[in-house]
Amino acid sequence: MNETADRVLGGCRIAVLLATAAIQIGLSLSRLDDTPDRIAFAVLAGVLVVAAWWVLRWKPVPWPVALSGTVVVLAASTVAVWTLPPDRLLGDEDWASGLAGWHLLVLLLDRPAVAMSALVLQMTLTFVRQIGAAPTDRGEIGGMVIVGLSVLTFQAATLALIRVVNRRAGEAAEASAERDRQAHRKALAEEREADQRSRFAGQLGATLPLLAGLADRTLDPRDDAVRQRCALAATQLRRLFAENDDVPDPLLHEVSACVDLAERRGLTVTLAVSGESAPVPTAVRRELTGPLMTALVAARTQARVSVLRTGDEIRVAAITDGEPGVTVNGSGAVDVEWHALGERSWMEAKWRSRPN
Known part of the structure; x- marks a missing residue:
């Protein structure tokens, strides 16, 4: 009662x-x-x-x-x-x-x-x-x-x-x-929508100079660096669209979106998932998938991606046959490591839900 x-x-x-x-x-x-x-x-x-x-x-x-x-x-x-x-x-x-x-x-x-x-x-x-x-x-x-x-x-x-x-x-x-709960849900939905609009606007602002450079031919689409920038922008947009989907496992859904776009570019990508789904804040998911996008864009022909969930720790890792020109590091919440393995590169982004 x-x-x-x-x-x-x-x-x-x-x-x-x-x-x-x-x-x-x-x-x-x-x-x-x-x-x-x-x-x-x-x-x-x-x-x-x-x-x-x-x-x-x-x-x-x-x-x-x-x-x-x-x-x-x-x-x-x-x-x-x-x-x-x-x-x-x-x-x-x-x-x-x-x-x-x-x-x-x-x-x-x-x-x-x-x-x-x-x-x-x-x-x-x-x-x-x-x-x-x-x-x-x-x-x-x-x-x-x-x-x-x-x-x-x-x-x-x-x-x-x-x-x-x-x-x-x-x-x-x-x-x-119940009215209070509905008002709270509405406020959260409006907050998410405003955040989504802000991120779309920010992503579009970052993409416009690239599109403008391609349009006025100041950027050469045959240049590997330009192609990587285009691939990264496309992957970021694809992941941003996936972030707004209502799915049971948002992190895996967003990782799969990154993998899907890499495969469309001709890469051979294997995805391994271990552990049960766990709630991950949106901001943390962005930081976990950010380095993954960089690693996949730098890959030349193949990549191996893994999502490991054990207890209170979540890891997103990738081994690719390309070396990223610019590595993306995490914040205080997400630890990111990059290592060269001969002609391959290894990246791991790690997040603990209950930090020590």
Whole structure:
């Protein structure tokens, strides 16, 4: 149950507690007759004080306390009822029959089914006393049943109303929480969209000088360096498009996009993946795939790419038959290593989700 519903139910508990205390002191104290009545009254008052220890702190009465308190309330009510003459039951002198039900509500408000059963049992004990004590005519029995059912119905309606109010409060709180979640998701989506537009604009700004150079022939497309720049720009755009896709494994999807474009350029690329998919922040994925793009663009004929995920560490590595002219290093979050292996080059980008 959410916090709002808890607060509403806690307020209802306090209201029932205060109403019960007012009824016991204001309406029942003056009706006490003999010693058993006073003892039963004191016992009910003691139960109310014990329950107040939790209720006034906005907490439900613990189940063991509520169960034992229910037994005590039923016993005290039975003593008070059975000391009255049958013809006085449910009359002005019968203070216990109605009061005991309110004590049961205080104890069992959080357990509506048990509370209803206890209310019915308490009123049944009164009926048994009336019917079993002495012969009565049908009119007396009918009148007693009407009065008893009126008391029981009012208390049951109070219980039902509190539960409805509590449920509505919970539904309202859940609806409010859902609106907050939707607003949060919308804000995140707008933030991602703005970031994506910014990155597209930045990438386009970096690509325009290259396109302009090719258009005005200041750059020669037959030059290896120019071809590498074109391949890198295309790979960066392809990876940027892949970043915006909704896929279960974004990192592998973006690595595959880089590999796919390298294969379209005629490279023979093998991709090996080890380990289960793990969440990786977008910025970290960019830094993991940045060196990979540089390595693939520099490759002449073949490359071997691997994605290794073990525990809290993720590695993206590539062995190619070309040496990149400019190596791309990572930030403090991603460590990047470049090594020459004869006529080959080896690159590894490493990220730990929980740095030492």
